[in-house]
Amino acid sequence: MSEDPEAWRLTPAPEEFSRLRSPLIGVERVPLCPVCAASAQSEFAVGFDYELMTCSNPWRFVQCSACGHVWLNPRPGVAELGIIYPSSYYAYNYAKINPLARKAKEWLDRRKMAKIMAQCATRPRTYADIGCGDGRFLRTSEGFGVPRSGLYGLELDEQVVNRLRGEGYTGVFCERVEDSSSLPESAIDLITMFHVIEHVSDPAAVIGQVVGWLPPGGVFALETPNIDSLDSRIFRRTHWGGYHIPRHWNLFTPSTISRLLTENGLEVIMTIFQTGHSFWMYSLHHWVRFEGASRPRAGAWFDPMKSLCGIAGFTAFDLVRGALGAHTSAMLVICRKPLS
Ligand SMILES: [Zn+2]
Numbered sequence: 001m002s003e004d005p006e007a008w009r010l011t012p013a014p015e016e017f018s019r020l021r022s023p024l025i026g027v028e029r030v031p032l033c034p035v036c037a038a039s040a041q042s043e044f045a046v047g048f049d050y051e052l053m054t055c056s057n058p059w060r061f062v063q064c065s066a067c068g069h070v071w072l073n074p075r076p077g078v079a080e081l082g083i084i085y086p087s088s089y090y091a092y093n094y095a096k097i098n099p100l101a102r103k104a105k106e107w108l109d110r111r112k113m114a115k116i117m118a119q120c121a122t123r124p125r126t127y128a129d130i131g132c133g134d135g136r137f138l139r140t141s142e143g144f145g146v147p148r149s150g151l152y153g154l155e156l157d158e159q160v161v162n163r164l165r166g167e168g169y170t171g172v173f174c175e176r177v178e179d180s181s182s183l184p185e186s187a188i189d190l191i192t193m194f195h196v197i198e199h200v201s202d203p204a205a206v207i208g209q210v211v212g213w214l215p216p217g218g219v220f221a222l223e224t225p226n227i228d229s230l231d232s233r234i235f236r237r238t239h240w241g242g243y244h245i246p247r248h249w250n251l252f253t254p255s256t257i258s259r260l261l262t263e264n265g266l267e268v269i270m271t272i273f274q275t276g277h278s279f280w281m282y283s284l285h286h287w288v289r290f291e292g293a294s295r296p297r298a299g300a301w302f303d304p305m306k307s308l309c310g311i312a313g314f315t316a317f318d319l320v321r322g323a324l325g326a327h328t329s330a331m332l333v334i335c336r337k338p339l340s
Helices: 015-019 078-084 099-117 136-143 158-166 203-213 230-234 254-263 277-290 308-323
Strands: 041-047 059-064 070-072 127-130 151-154 190-194 219-225 267-274 330-336
Touching: 099 136, 099 190, 099 308, 099 330, 127 136, 136 151, 136 190, 190 203, 203 254, 219 254, 230 277, 254 267, 254 330, 267 308, 277 308
Parallel strands: 127 151, 127 190, 190 219
Antiparallel strands: 041 059, 059 070, 219 330, 267 330
């Protein structure tokens, strides 16, 4: 590692970024650890927006010297969110993917929901999915007996929200979780938030909102990348798919996410390791395409949107590893708001 702490800023972008004229965007510093507020930190990884190439900045993850939490510092400025989340980012083309892959995904969704429901003391009458996308988990929960009148969701894509409301999901709103005022306080029996917490600027504030919506005894399930996994270690230097640079701002381990949840008023019941097939695929994709010289056409075999064989192979691999007790790169943490 260089003695100059700012040397990472001089890391040149792969040549493909300049061919595409990806811009340099504004940044803001995040001096304190978002989990424990300590200021001592060291460089963890440096990389680029390998996935979407929206900007050509080099980005750096740092690790807290006190608690081990990893966060992006600096991170994109708020004014740049329209660049790093292009409109295509929210295009839910789930219906267009291979029917076999869709069936497999529905099976995995039902399996995940069954594990979460098993932790509820009684069958939930109300359910909210934060970052509900096209509403697939709202539909899954109806299969478990939650009435449509008790369903809530937050989603940032206005078109998707309007479509869901048109289908009778009138509890779905186009709001950021931090600013939301539309969900009922202390009245939602079960809340899920899949792959959202790593994107937000203030994870503790988001957990605080969720705690406000839960009644005592209510259950909250959160899924987020696990930076203490085999693939994150293999591709740690720069190419790990779970970095999702520069859109993932906080990366947790089972221990740091547990600390964030308990310090904000929840009891962790269990952590389940899910399949991290997309992270395996994107890691290999980024490595093949960008290690050394840029290879614009290389890596297509590992594009999770196109390679059914790769997805099936890594899903099976992680299902077996998870069953054997390995810590995969996607963790599902189930917790509860204490009764008193
Ligand atoms: Zn810390």
